[in-house]
Amino acid sequence: MRALLPIVRDQVDVHAWYAQEWLEPGGLRVNFVSSVDGAATEDGLSRGLQTDGDNRIFAALRDLADVVLAGAGTVRTEGYRAIDLTPRRCAIRREHGLSDQLPVAVVSRSLRLDPASDLFVKAPEDGRTIVITGSDCDHDRRRALEKVADVVIAGDQDVDLAAARAALEERGLTRILCEGGPTLFAELAHAGIVDELCLSVTPLLAGPGARRIVAGDLWPHDPRRLTLAGLLEEDDALFCRYRVAR
Numbered sequence: 001m002r003a004l005l006p007i008v009r010d011q012v013d014v015h016a017w018y019a020q021e022w023l024e025p026g027g028l029r030v031n032f033v034s035s036v037d038g039a040a041t042e043d044g045l046s047r048g049l050q051t052d053g054d055n056r057i058f059a060a061l062r063d064l065a066d067v068v069l070a071g072a073g074t075v076r077t078e079g080y081r082a083i084d085l086t087p088r089r090c091a092i093r094r095e096h097g098l099s100d101q102l103p104v105a106v107v108s109r110s111l112r113l114d115p116a117s118d119l120f121v122k123a124p125e126d127g128r129t130i131v132i133t134g135s136d137c138d139h140d141r142r143r144a145l146e147k148v149a150d151v152v153i154a155g156d157q158d159v160d161l162a163a164a165r166a167a168l169e170e171r172g173l174t175r176i177l178c179e180g181g182p183t184l185f186a187e188l189a190h191a192g193i194v195d196e197l198c199l200s201v202t203p204l205l206a207g208p209g210a211r212r213i214v215a216g217d218l219w220p221h222d223p224r225r226l227t228l229a230g231l232l233e234e235d236d237a238l239f240c241r242y243r244v245a246r
């Protein structure tokens with residue numbers, strides 16, 4: 001992998017690259033892959049856009065996180081499971097001062113999540129999956145999920161995402177890696193609580209019709225400014241690290 005910024009450099013240690021200005025003080029980092037023409041999905045999933053470099057960065061960002069945050073749409077579509085950290089991944093995490101647990105936190109209004117799925121039953125007792133929802137949620141679904149997950153209430157109908165971030169931080173989960181999807185990312189960015197966007201740009205024209213990395217309500221006259229903090233390249237794919245104005 002070649003570093004293009006701030007100076008051209010061959011062979012970058014991906015963990016060291018993404019650990020700088022992140023391990024301390026932490027923050028909310030979002031990771032996406034997109035084609036050059038802006039598609040965030042191919043045949044409804046991100047798999048068709050992934051490259052070897054993107055997969056390595058995806059894994060490294062997990063290695064450097066205290067929690068993986070995802071919208072329920074992504075959890076359902078991509079079939080999210082509890083994260084099973086191998087001894088090798090735990091060793092990498094320990095080198096960076098991180099714990100052997102990497103819980104998933106899911107944001108959901110509907111609580112349409114299967115309590116019998118691997119997302120919940122395969123999570124270790126000391127790293128249970130976290131479900132973040134509003135107080136107006138379906139109470140039967142909430143009770144069923146409370147048996148297998150830590151349910152956090154933030155807001156009433158919609159999840160108050162700033163309160164959700166604060167609730168994770170109160171648990172000591174200060175390095176928050178959000179893996180999407182576009183609806184959750186747009187809401188987080190519009191709420192001004194995203195610190196960093198890690199965007200893999202895959203050298204592909206996916207063609208018309210695909211979704212972008214943002215979805216949902218429009219932001220009239222209110223775009224978010226990004227600053228390029230780093231850029232890597234491998235096999236014509238670009239790996240951008242942007243700071244997001246808050």
Ligand SMILES: NC(=O)c1ccc[n+]([C@@H]2O[C@H](COP(=O)([O-])OP(=O)(O)OC[C@H]3O[C@@H](n4cnc5c(N)ncnc54)[C@H](OP(=O)(O)O)[C@@H]3O)[C@@H](O)[C@H]2O)c1
Nearest residue numbers: 032033040071072073074108109110159180181182183184
């Ligand atoms: N290219 C990439 O890197 C990438 C990354 C991730 C995902 N994706 C793709 O994106 C698609 C899924 O994205 P998506 O936009 O449909 O879903 P999403 O953003 O993952 O999740 C949306 C869901 O999250 C919950 N949610 C979001 N904001 C909320 C709030 N403020 N309060 C309460 N609940 C909230 C709701 O869940 P409920 O419906 O349960 O209420 C909502 O329906 C999939 O096709 C996936 O493959 C691509």
